Amino acid sequence: MQNDTGRRRFIGQAGAAGLALGLGVQARAQxxxxxSPVRVIVPFPAGGSTDLLTRLVGRGVSARIGQPVVVxxxxxxxxxxxxxxxAKSPPDGHHFGMTTVSSIVTAPFxxxxxxxxxxxxxxxxSLLCxxxxxxxxxxxxxxRTAPELMEHLRRNKGRLSYGTVSIGHYGHVATEHMNVRNDAGMVHVPYKGEAPMLQDLLGNQLPLSFVTIATAKPHVEAGKLRLLAITGTKRHSSMPDVPTFGEQGLQDEVYAMNPGWIGMIAPARTPADIVRRMSTEVVAAAREPEVFERIASMGMDFVGSTPEAYLEAYRAEKRTWQKLLAQAGVRPQ
Structure with missing residues (x-):
């Protein structure tokens, strides 16, 4: 009996030790x-804003995790x-990617x-910015103001056009909303990218368009462009003199939204603890003063969200864009 009791005690102690050892191994594994090196896929060419942000943040992440971040x-x-x-990469915690509204929100529409x-x-x-x-x-x-433009459109019905970087781009849905709202009869001129559209805008072949702050700023400073309003609900630190649409009495949802964002994603089934760890590291890297200031100079607003907040933002944006694209008459091609 005593031998049996001792055996049970030994087994219990061994089991406890094994459990502790297992937890320790699990903790060390995490x-x-x-x-190995972490690969981050950027679905756009080198030199663009998404690529630049990835490389800026990637250097900080690499220093923090002790492994190279390969773009x-x-x-x-x-x-x-x-x-x-x-999406098709191995969900092993060493494959991530950067994404934008166009690639995960509007593309399916x-x-x-x-x-x-x-x-x-x-x-x-993480939704980074x-x-x-x-x-x-x-x-x-x-x-010189957004309301003055609306009045000008109404007085010159059918005489103006507007350019966009592509069909379904924010500039398309926002300006088409403006077009319908003011019965302006503007002609939509879709371009293949921002560069040719900007060339026509600067050359007065195109009267108006939505552009990014980074694109507009040098031409505004040179007196070649005039800015009437900025999207969203607040002014931007890099161009504080440009008011929001809301400040000018235009409260339409399409003008108050954030038309673009850049965030980090991973393949589904990537371990949740690694997703959360990477979220923490990439946000910390983006908060470094040099990187933070560069983000602002590129015309972006830092967010640095959790995985849960990013998922919720995606779902909200999906609902909003589905409605706006339908209103603009955009159909899948």
Whole structure:
């Protein structure tokens, strides 16, 4: 009996020791991440704002986790090629990607064939920053405020056009809303990218368009563009003299929203603890003074969200964009 009691005591002690050992191994395994270089896919060309932000933040993350952060540019198809590569990557905690509104929110509404399913193939890590846009006009246009532009549109029905970087872009839905709201009869001129559109805007071949702050700023300083309003609910630190639409009495939802953002994602089924750890590290890296200041100078607003907040933001943006694209008459192609 005593031998039996001793045996049970031994087994219990051994079990407890084994459990403690198992927990210790698990804890060390979690702490050991990452075990190799971390790859971050950017679905846009090198040199663009998403690529620059990724490289800025990547250096800080690398220093914090003790492993290289390798940036892998996979551009094409409005970001869908790279985003598809992120979704299909191994969910091993060493593959991540950067994304924008166009690649995970609007793409399913614009294209019949999208090579990934956001809701089932992507995990959200952190919404890093939002990207407001400004309504720019050529200086020859006799308006200096957004309300003055609306009045000018009504008085000159069918005489003006507006440009956008592509069909379904924020500039398309926002200016088409303006077009319908004021019965302006403007002609939509879609371009293949911002560069050719900007060239026509500067050359007075195009009277107005929505552009990013980073694109507009040097031309405003040179007197070649005039800015009437900024999207969102607050002014931007890099251009504090540009008022919001709301400040000028235009409270439409499309003007108050953040038209763009850049965030980090991962393949679905990436371990939740690694997703959360990466979220913490990438936000901390973006908060470093040098990086934070650079984000502002690029015309962005830092957010640095949790995975849960990013997922909720995505769901809200999806509902909003679905409605706005339908109102603009945009259909999948």
């Amino acid at each position: 702490q050991a991440w990452p075990q 892998d540019n996979r551009a094409g198809a409005s970001g869908m090629i790279g985003t598809g590569a992120i 614009l294209y019949e064939k999208v090579p990934y399913d956001v809701d089932s193939e992507i995990a959200f890590v 939002t990207v407001p846009m400004v309504l720019a006009v050529h200086p020859s246009l006799p308006v």
